[in-house]
Every structure is written in structure tokens, then in C-alpha cells.
Amino acid sequence: MSILQDVINWLLSLGAAIFVPIIIIIAGLIVGMKIKDAVSAGITLGVAFTGMSMLISFMSEAIGPAAEAMLKSTGINLPIVDGGWTTLSAIAWSWPYAFLMFPLMIGINIIMLIINKTKTFNADLWNVWGKIFTGVAVAAVCQPYFGTAGSIAVAFVTAAVQIVFELKMADMYQYRIEKLSGIPGVTCTHKMGFTSIFMFPIDCLLKKIPALNKRFDAAVLKDKIGIFAESHVLGFILGIIFGILARYGVAETLTLGIQASCSLTLFPVISKYFMMALEPISTAISAFMNKKFDDRTLVVGLDWPFMGGANEIWLAVFLCIPVTLICSMILPGNEILPFAGIVNNAIAVAAFLVTGGNILRMCILVIIFAPAYLWVGTVMAPFISDLARSTGAVSLKAGELISCSSIDGPIQTYAFSHLFKFLDGNFFPLALCVIFVVCFIALYRYLGREEKEGREIN
Known part of the structure; x- marks a missing residue:
């Protein structure tokens, strides 16, 4: 068991660009793909992940300092350090029971496939750290109520519930994701989509406004404002705006404009490699399942x-940056300085999914929900910092706090981890859990009707 754990930890240390393609290659061989085709698809997927990661890092490194400069000019003191998702991942993997989350995640997926309660084969094993982080949070919060052994048990039960919800969320969004991405046979199992559950009732209200209930994606925007909606031009304009807000010089502002333009131009290019890698894999898996499980x-x-x-995602990401910065300065109760998590993909992807890519509604939802990420980042900072010190995952000075300003699925993470606070008379997390379940069921049924109607038309 120790040797197996060391092997898995070593593979995980290589990152998603290597670990996920390995899983995909193995899956391809199991379902009968030729070795050369499976390896080619896996390597192409690795290229796609690496390219996307490089672009996101490039954009973050360009915009992060500009965002920090905007905040510094205000003189506001925010003591919690924003370590981004990588810090949370490092802390999650330093939990002594982290390795046990693998068999839990795989086992639940297999059982649900066998009993026909999901159609999703979750190949995103690398992001098992998201379940581990939930477990870590639950264990830390529940320790005073249930003791060490009890809190660990509750942590794994909670993680199991999250795994089930992730698979069902992947099922319900699959048809919409296929239409939006153009890639057949794939879906998203990342917990960042959970924010869309809370967004759903608000999006329903927004759709009652005539001006917001029409198709308004990047293509429509381009038709309305022409060249100014072209990826390279729009990216340049946004970069220039950030440079001006950061009080950069002319040269630095123009450089930031070109960097932002480069990012928005290349994102769609990189996404094509995901399609090249995933289409043959999804076709082979579907054919295999048709033979084994009655069509x-x-x-x-x-x-x-x-x-x-999808340019809609990146437009929402760019909007979220100044919104997050403004919120960090004026939001009561916030103590986190947005930096490493300033490029908040999580909120943009959630808004993209629930609106179907409607830019106007996405922007409104980003503005409404941005504070949740800061609040949860602030609330969770003490126990994240304590765990970082106790495990040595992150080096912190005495009294220093660390967290993340863009925790994936922040409302769900807070609600699940703090559920048992009702024992102290705090029923807010319990209420959030109830809202989550009710909204999840409503959205599940809504998307089910959408899929049924869409397939009948086609």
C-alpha cells in the first residue's frame, strides 16, 4: 500500500498535463483503441492542457501585478495572503488521509455506472484534491463536535456526497456543454460548477427581462460592435484599461494590452487541441458502452x-478582476488581498454553464457572486493557515494567514464544511445546504427538459 501511494503521489506531482493523459490512454486501450491512436490522443490532450495552463499563467503573471498595483494605490490593508488554488492543493495533499480519497472517488463512480445512476466516467482523477480539500475543511470544523476519529469519518461521508453531486452535475450539463464547446461525448466534473446551482434562480429571474432573454454570446457581440469584439482587439482594449487603472507608464500599459490581446487570441486556438484529443476517445468509449450496457x-x-x-468565459474573467478588487476594498468582513486567485476562472465557468453563454447575464451574475469568493476565503483562512503550519505544506510566519480568493464552489464548500455549526446555533450553513439541494433538483429537471427538447428537434 505504501509503494502504491508513493507511485500515485509521484504521478500526481507531474501535474494534470501528464496524469490525465495517462488515464485517458489507459481508458482508450481498455475500450479497444489501437495503441497508436490512444497514445496520440493522450499526447494531444497533454499538449492542450499544457498550452491552456501556459496561457492562464501568462495572463495571471501579466494582470496579477497590475491588480496588486491598483490595490496598493488605495493604501488599504488586507492581512490574508492569497495563495491561489495551488496552495489549497498542497495543503489538501498534506492531509494524512488524502490518499484514501482515490478509492472512494473511483469506487463511487464505478458503482453508479453499474447501477445506471450516472453516464459519466470521471477521468479527472487529478482534481481529486478538491474532494480532499472538502474533507480537510470538514475535519477541521467538526473536530470540536466529534473528536478526531468522528470528524474524519464525517469528512469522508461529506466527500462522498460531493462526489455523487459532481457526477450528477456532469450528467445534467453534458448536453449543454456539447452544444457550447462543439466537443461530443465530454462533460465537466469540476466542483467549480457548483456555484451555478446557486446562480440558477437568479438567472431565471434575469431571463424574465426581455433584453436579457435573447441570445447574446461572443458571436452576437461581434455582429453588434464589429472589430471591437474581435478577440485580439477586445483583449488589447481590456489590457489598456487595466494598465491605466494600475497607473502604469505608456510602455507598460501598451505591453499589458498586447499580452491580454495575445491571451484572448490564443485561447480558442488551444481549445481546438482538446477537440482533436477527445473526439476519438469519446467515440471509442461510447462504442464500448453500447456493446456492454444495452446502448x-x-x-x-x-x-x-x-x-x-469560449471567449464568453474570458470576458467574464476580465470583468471579474476589477469587480473583485473593488469588492475587496469595500466589502464588510473581507480581509483577503486578491492576488494569486485574481484570474477567477471558477466564477466565469459557472456563469457560462448556467446562462448557456449569455454574456450580459454572465456579467450580472459575476458581479452578484464575486463577494462570496472573498467571504469564504476570509472565513476559511484560520484553519487553512493552521493546517499549513501543522503539516509544513506552506511556510508561514507567526500570525500570518493564507487562503484563496477564488475557492472553487465557495458557497457549497462553506456550507458542506460548516454544516454541523448548527450544533452551536448557527443554522446558516444548514440553510445553504437545503438551498443547494433544492436548486440542484430544479436545475437538473430544467436541463433534462432542455436536452429532451433539443434531441427531439435534432
Whole structure:
């Protein structure tokens, strides 16, 4: 068991660009793909992940300092350090029971496939750290109520519930994701989509406004404002705006404009490699499942970057940056300085999914929900920092706090981890859990009707 754990930890340390393609190659061989085709698809997927990661890092490194400069000019003191998702991942993997989340995640997926309660084969094993982080949070919060052994048990039960919800969310969004991305047989199992559950009732209200209930994606925007909606021009304009707000000089502002333009131009290019890699895999898996499970269709669950070619996502990301900065300065109770998590893909992807790519409604939802990420980042900072010190995952000075300003699925993470606070008279997390379940069921039924009507038309 120790040797197996070391092997898995080593593979995980290589990152998603290597670990996920390995899983995809193995899956391809199991369902009968030729070795050369499976390896080619896996390597292409690795290229796509690496390219998307490089672009996101490039954009973050360009915009992050500009965002920090905007905040510094205000003189506001926010003591919690924003370590981004990588810090949370490092802390999650330092939990002594982290390795046990693998068999839990795989086992639940297999059982649900066998009993026909999901159509999603979750190949995104690398992001198992998201379940581990939930477990870590639950264990930390529940320790005073249930003791060490009890809190660990509750942590794994909660993680199991999250795994089930992730698979069902992947099922319900699959048809819409296929239409939006153009990639058949894939869906997203990342928990960042959970924010869309809370967005759903608000989006329903927004759709009652005539001006917001029409198709308004990047293509429509381009028709309305012409060249100014072209990826390279729009990116340049946004970069210039950020440079001006950061009080950069002319040269630095123009450089930021070109960097932002480069990012928005290349995101759709990279996304095409996801399609090249995933189409043969999804076709082979679907054919295999048709033979084994009476014409059942199996889809592959992946991390979100395969949807990264949608300009709507990046427009929402760019909007979220100044919104997050303004919120951090004026939001009561916020103590986190947005930096490493300033490029908040999580909120943009959630808004993209629930609106179907309507830019106007996405922007409104981003503005409404941006504070949730800061609040949860602030609330969770003490126990994240304590765990970082106790495990040595992150080096912190005495009294220093660390967290993340863009925790994936922040409302769900807070609600699940703090559920048992009702024992102290705090019923807010319990209420959020109830709202989550009710909205999840409503959205599940809504998307089910959408899929049924769409397939009948086609």
C-alpha cells in the first residue's frame, strides 16, 4: 500500500498535463483503441492542457501585478495572503488521509455506472484534491463536535456526497456543454460548477427581462460592435484599461494590452487541441458502452479547460478582476488581498454553464457572486493557515494567514464544511445546504427538459 501511494503521489506531482493523459490512454486501450491512436490522443490532450495552463499563467503573471498595483494605490490593508488554488492543493495533499480519497472517488463512480445512476466516467482523477480539500475543511470544523476519529469519518461521508453531486452535475450539463464547446461525448466534473446551482434562480429571474432573454454570446457581440469584439482587439482594449487603472507608464500599459490581446487570441486556438484529443476517445468509449450496457452512452468527465475556447468565459474573467478588487476594498468582513486567485476562472465557468453563454447575464451574475469568493476565503483562512503550519505544506510566519480568493464552489464548500455549526446555533450553513439541494433538483429537471427538447428537434 505504501509503494502504491508513493507511485500515485509521484504521478500526481507531474501535474494534470501528464496524469490525465495517462488515464485517458489507459481508458482508450481498455475500450479497444489501437495503441497508436490512444497514445496520440493522450499526447494531444497533454499538449492542450499544457498550452491552456501556459496561457492562464501568462495572463495571471501579466494582470496579477497590475491588480496588486491598483490595490496598493488605495493604501488599504488586507492581512490574508492569497495563495491561489495551488496552495489549497498542497495543503489538501498534506492531509494524512488524502490518499484514501482515490478509492472512494473511483469506487463511487464505478458503482453508479453499474447501477445506471450516472453516464459519466470521471477521468479527472487529478482534481481529486478538491474532494480532499472538502474533507480537510470538514475535519477541521467538526473536530470540536466529534473528536478526531468522528470528524474524519464525517469528512469522508461529506466527500462522498460531493462526489455523487459532481457526477450528477456532469450528467445534467453534458448536453449543454456539447452544444457550447462543439466537443461530443465530454462533460465537466469540476466542483467549480457548483456555484451555478446557486446562480440558477437568479438567472431565471434575469431571463424574465426581455433584453436579457435573447441570445447574446461572443458571436452576437461581434455582429453588434464589429472589430471591437474581435478577440485580439477586445483583449488589447481590456489590457489598456487595466494598465491605466494600475497607473502604469505608456510602455507598460501598451505591453499589458498586447499580452491580454495575445491571451484572448490564443485561447480558442488551444481549445481546438482538446477537440482533436477527445473526439476519438469519446467515440471509442461510447462504442464500448453500447456493446456492454444495452446502448447506454458513456461520456468522459474532465477538468474545465476544454471549454477554454469560449471567449464568453474570458470576458467574464476580465470583468471579474476589477469587480473583485473593488469588492475587496469595500466589502464588510473581507480581509483577503486578491492576488494569486485574481484570474477567477471558477466564477466565469459557472456563469457560462448556467446562462448557456449569455454574456450580459454572465456579467450580472459575476458581479452578484464575486463577494462570496472573498467571504469564504476570509472565513476559511484560520484553519487553512493552521493546517499549513501543522503539516509544513506552506511556510508561514507567526500570525500570518493564507487562503484563496477564488475557492472553487465557495458557497457549497462553506456550507458542506460548516454544516454541523448548527450544533452551536448557527443554522446558516444548514440553510445553504437545503438551498443547494433544492436548486440542484430544479436545475437538473430544467436541463433534462432542455436536452429532451433539443434531441427531439435534432
